[in-house]
Amino acid sequence: MKKELVIVIDFGGQYNQLVARRVRECNVYCEIYSYKTDIEKIKEMHPKGIILTGGPNSCYEEGAPTYSKELFELGIPVLGLCYGAQLMQLVLGGTVEKAPVREYGKIMVHVETSSPLFKDVTPDTICWMSHNDYISKTAPGFEIIATTADCPVAAAQCMKDQLYAIQFHPEVLHTQEGKKMLHNFVYHICGCSGDWRMDSFVEETIGQIREKVGKGKVLCALSGGVDSSVAAVLLSKAVGDQLTCVFVDHGLLRKNEGDEVEAVFGPKGNYQLNFIRVNAQQRFYDKLAGVAEPEQKRKIIGEEFIRVFEEAAKEIGAVDFLIQGTIYPDVVESGLGGESAVIKSHHNVGGLPDCVDFKEIIEPLRNLFKDEVRKVGLELGIPEYLVFRQPFPGPGLGVRIVGEVTAEKVRIVQDADAIYREEIDKAGLNKTLGQYFAALTNMRSVGVMGDERTYDYAVALRAVNTVDFMTAEAAEIPYEVLQRVMSRIINEVKGVNRVMYDLTSKPPGTIEFE
Numbered sequence: 001m002k003k004e005l006v007i008v009i010d011f012g013g014q015y016n017q018l019v020a021r022r023v024r025e026c027n028v029y030c031e032i033y034s035y036k037t038d039i040e041k042i043k044e045m046h047p048k049g050i051i052l053t054g055g056p057n058s059c060y061e062e063g064a065p066t067y068s069k070e071l072f073e074l075g076i077p078v079l080g081l082c083y084g085a086q087l088m089q090l091v092l093g094g095t096v097e098k099a100p101v102r103e104y105g106k107i108m109v110h111v112e113t114s115s116p117l118f119k120d121v122t123p124d125t126i127c128w129m130s131h132n133d134y135i136s137k138t139a140p141g142f143e144i145i146a147t148t149a150d151c152p153v154a155a156a157q158c159m160k161d162q163l164y165a166i167q168f169h170p171e172v173l174h175t176q177e178g179k180k181m182l183h184n185f186v187y188h189i190c191g192c193s194g195d196w197r198m199d200s201f202v203e204e205t206i207g208q209i210r211e212k213v214g215k216g217k218v219l220c221a222l223s224g225g226v227d228s229s230v231a232a233v234l235l236s237k238a239v240g241d242q243l244t245c246v247f248v249d250h251g252l253l254r255k256n257e258g259d260e261v262e263a264v265f266g267p268k269g270n271y272q273l274n275f276i277r278v279n280a281q282q283r284f285y286d287k288l289a290g291v292a293e294p295e296q297k298r299k300i301i302g303e304e305f306i307r308v309f310e311e312a313a314k315e316i317g318a319v320d321f322l323i324q325g326t327i328y329p330d331v332v333e334s335g336l337g338g339e340s341a342v343i344k345s346h347h348n349v350g351g352l353p354d355c356v357d358f359k360e361i362i363e364p365l366r367n368l369f370k371d372e373v374r375k376v377g378l379e380l381g382i383p384e385y386l387v388f389r390q391p392f393p394g395p396g397l398g399v400r401i402v403g404e405v406t407a408e409k410v411r412i413v414q415d416a417d418a419i420y421r422e423e424i425d426k427a428g429l430n431k432t433l434g435q436y437f438a439a440l441t442n443m444r445s446v447g448v449m450g451d452e453r454t455y456d457y458a459v460a461l462r463a464v465n466t467v468d469f470m471t472a473e474a475a476e477i478p479y480e481v482l483q484r485v486m487s488r489i490i491n492e493v494k495g496v497n498r499v500m501y502d503l504t505s506k507p508p509g510t511i512e513f514e
């Protein structure tokens, strides 16, 4: 399958993934590579176009990320954004300096609509700027095609060599006509035709899987989350009952979730696959008894999960392939190998391959972003409530119950969370909120109910808006909705006498409680 490809070269900009997504939204396949990627590798990929991202450095400083001049001499169109624009100018003989006036935010930009980059763009258009440095002199052969009141070179081009530099960020939605500009670049400058579509992705992937798997046996750890569900359905469409899905109910799922997953994937569901549900609730509760330290809890849940899965897999016997629901952001993050500190050890089925006997891993979603995985899910006919399911951590309610986990606490947080989600749905807020759930604080306090003293738990409600889950803001939920949730939880959930709303952003908080 030979697809048109545009590559994004990442200089550490915070919007690198956004750039790739915008290009894909134009139906052109796009991948991200580090600026350290060898030029030979880039040549081998035969990209139709190259986009250089922004980045936090000053390109004229020693040791700042850079790329050799050769990149601009390949005859492949290049679009530099912000840092990428400055770097292009510097490498090709222009000048970049500290800007006398720093621009940040929405700025009116005047563009030359005769440039193919600005075809059909309004001459005066709002763009998102975020820069301390500026291009004070363009490189030889370049002409200026956009300016602002404070920025003499908001964009420049050398049409002969198909090189384009933009100081602002077309990938950000605040740039009102940014999408059009990126569309112009990939279609009118790179000459792409737009051959990246979800329906053809599904068809082609099923074909490829069939070819690869042959008559082999395939095993999938199904969590009921979007990624593993979509991966499982793709495989089942491709190889039917050669696939076995193992679903471990660790007793830390949301209310009724185990049954919901079984209803879709089990024998009464829509798919012709072998489904094994392992009800291991008590095993997990036993292991977690008396353990309060968050990292220790995470490790216990992760290890026990592997043990249970391993046992189930042994019963199936030798398998040829193991499926993982790895998606593109996981690939990009691990590929660029950041040196970040471990805040929480994430538990994912990614840890499984060590312990199960198999020949090869299949990752059918490894080139997709989350929203693309959802589109594939819908394309495959997976129910919407599964496709748009809230993100849910591998250790489940284990990280939403502060301190020791017990079956009783799980029951409390499941019931409170179900009420909260129901009321959010009823208020029509489910599509606008990023992630929301109820957690159980380990705090008990005194209350009064029906003239009686109570000494019960406090439930915390959490709702955040977030783009990338790396940072998040507490969401503003209408007070009457919060009040309704509070009153229902106190009345309907035994063991709770206090409900609180968590206002903490991330950082300094995290989204989950542990």
Ligand code: XMP
Binding pocket: 344, 345, 346, 347, 348, 391, 392, 393, 394, 395, 399, 435, 469, 506, 509, 510, 511, 512, 513, 514
């Ligand atoms: P935190 O709590 O780290 O959460 O701010 C960020 C996002 O990651 C999810 N999360 C996890 N996902 N395994 C996962 O697959 C985990 O162990 C895990 N811990 C947190 C969390 O729900 C949020 O969306």
